[in-house]
Amino acid sequence: MDHLTQMSRQHNLISKVTAAFFYSIAVAIALNFFWHPGGIYASGVTGFAQVVQTLTERYFPFVLSTSIMYFVLNIPLFFLGWFKIGHRFTMFSMIAVLLGSIMMHLIPPLTIKFDPILCALFGGLINGAGTGIALKSGISTGGLDIAGIILRKKTGRSFGTINIAVNLVIVALAGVTFGWIHALYTAISIFVNGRVIDMIYTQHQRMQVLIVTSQSRKIIDSIQARMHRGITIIHDAEGAFGHTEKTVLITIVARYEIYDIEQIIRKNDPYAFVSITETVKTLGRFKEVEVD
Template identity: 55%
Template structure:
């Protein structure tokens, strides 16, 4: 098993590495061939880097004379360079709050993007029409970002803030992301002009739609299971996935008129394989229907609670004696000399041995 696990991890690492490189090519092509020539701004930190680079190019464009070379501010504060430096604080946050492996591949995606934006800067733009540049740049960038997300890597920027916020508070960063992009569009109107700001809004919308069409792991699905073995199915699903299940008894099949039970639950598209494995192990002959879920209200994730009971040596000896004396093995001693019966994580009654 260890050999198989190592092989799987090696394959995942190569997939993530190739996804990071593919994303860097896509964002470099989108910026150099479409967005920059058309005066269109991207979303997120990439758009902020574009905005700052445009401000430097328009109002702070001068050269710095050094002993052996002359550097211009447009070279020092290019979009690729600013993209990297704007992500540095987010790398530190991800390293502390998310994980080292995640941060490593995110860092690779951003550093590859910085390099490829500069390397592919020699590409000749096909057109400078802002509508065409906005649409095709959004499609190319959306392909790269969606492919990266499918391979479980982040492209940096607001994504890192979203993951940290979701881990610590359970809330999403959707509102922050929308407000951030609105500010980029607003300032783009002052830096360029308002028609180009509207083209940027169109590009951001198309980029998001292309991303969503590729990255489907977060989509919610409603599952209906008709089974003659409800207990086995429920146990298998709850052991492999943290999901609540609604049970409807007294259903009947129309062909053999056998008694059936209907189970309802919600899963994400990423859990499709886990559900198939759970059904294969518990009831391979069950009828399973899976449909898209438009909206979910209530508890989506049902975490199993595990009770940890700590005993002192004296209480442990008392517990051992009580367990031998009592037939009911789901009872636990209390300091008052009673036994607490626990069933399904709820206190049922106290009884004295």
């Protein structure tokens, strides 16, 4: 068992570092291939770092590059993540941000300029994919990702929605400082970025599972042992076709747990009727999986 546990931890470590590296490549490509050449500002801390670089280029005798400011602006948010989310989570987030900062510096910007709309779309798509994969692997990309996770736990709103709302500040900054055409392209990129994050990072989406079964005890024991989820039991249900006695089980799971619960049901009662629907909102106790 100790050997299996060690192997599992090693696999988890490799997957997190790989996700951090993938994100660093994605954000560097989005920034240097699309956002910078297209005059578009990214979401979150990356966008603020771009604004700092542009302001120092215009009004100061020195330049604070986006790659450096991206890491510096994340430092206070690492403290927030350390105390509010978890130490292990924050450590991997620091690795992702450090790698991202390095890749922003190492990958040179393109000299070819694309249509700004294409820059907005592809920049948001690539960065959103990198961010979503990082979050799904249990790490963040720093900045508003950390703030978004904390706010999501408090409010229950989707991560992408919070990301878009906060980044309206970036849009306003782009419009006031650099022209409203830049604000439009920035808004498009931020919207695409948020939608892609939501499509990939589905850990926060909750699903209601309704199970009509004649093997309720086996299914209940398996769910509680493997998934640690609460279950509501409705006894004395009757099937209209065969008039056989059934039990109805209702539970709420995260979307990424759907595969596990399907396997449990198939193993214990392959003839069970199952309905799975997306839950808009839950009140009461729901065990949130810890990212630490």
